[in-house]
Amino acid sequence: MHPDFTVVSWYKVFGHPTGAGSLIARREALARLCRPWFSGGTIRAASAQAQWHVMATDETAFEDGTVNFLAIPDVTAGLAWIDGIGVHRVRAHVAALADRLLGGLAEARHSDGSPLVRVYGPGAGEPDRGGTVALNVLGADGRVVDERIVSRDSAARGISLRTGCFCNPGAGEAAFALPLPRLRAAAHGRPGSLEDCPEVLGLPSAGAVRVSLGVSSQPGDVDAFLRLLRETYRDRTPAPDALPARAGC
Structure with a gap:
């Protein structure tokens, strides 16, 4: 893609x-890029009385404050570890x-043949398919089972999942096929809290379940999650009773 900028979260790599x-x-x-302000460590010189400053000339101009220098050796060690395994093998x-x-x-099906899950995104083997699978x-x-129920049940089985709207309203609107007129109408009502959103927008739930696979994941992890789905939700319609309030995105 030859991007000008790309962001890396190292803990998601190793x-x-x-x-x-x-x-x-x-x-x-x-x-x-031209920053209209500055913070500690991003300038070469500044004058309080004359109201001028000279920004650093390299990437230091965008590093506000002291970088987390204690974590930098962990990053270099992690990169060496990934190199030792081989990125292609990880992929x-x-x-x-x-x-x-x-x-x-x-x-995964109910006894009547209806699907047990709804998967979002590319299917198996497609070129854009990564290791993160979103589903309901x-x-x-x-009907969609409230994602908080899945979060509660998976935690009880020792399975760590991500549930919610994932800070991506566009993906949620596409997944639930929300029409633009309904979204515009909701802007006038302005939901008072995240709890109000499903009702105002007519959503079956406020988000989805995200299964993230990585270098440390194993086939047994996948099988444990599939077993959870079959044993917990097949031929059942769980009631959303005594669920915690949804957290903001």
């Missing part, structure tokens, strides 16, 4: 450390797990 990321930029693109491993998961989800569980009545 699991550690949290809170350390990088903005990788082409130097010619970085040179076109093949994650792709195989994603295909295993998607194949199992496609086969469907009850025996065909």
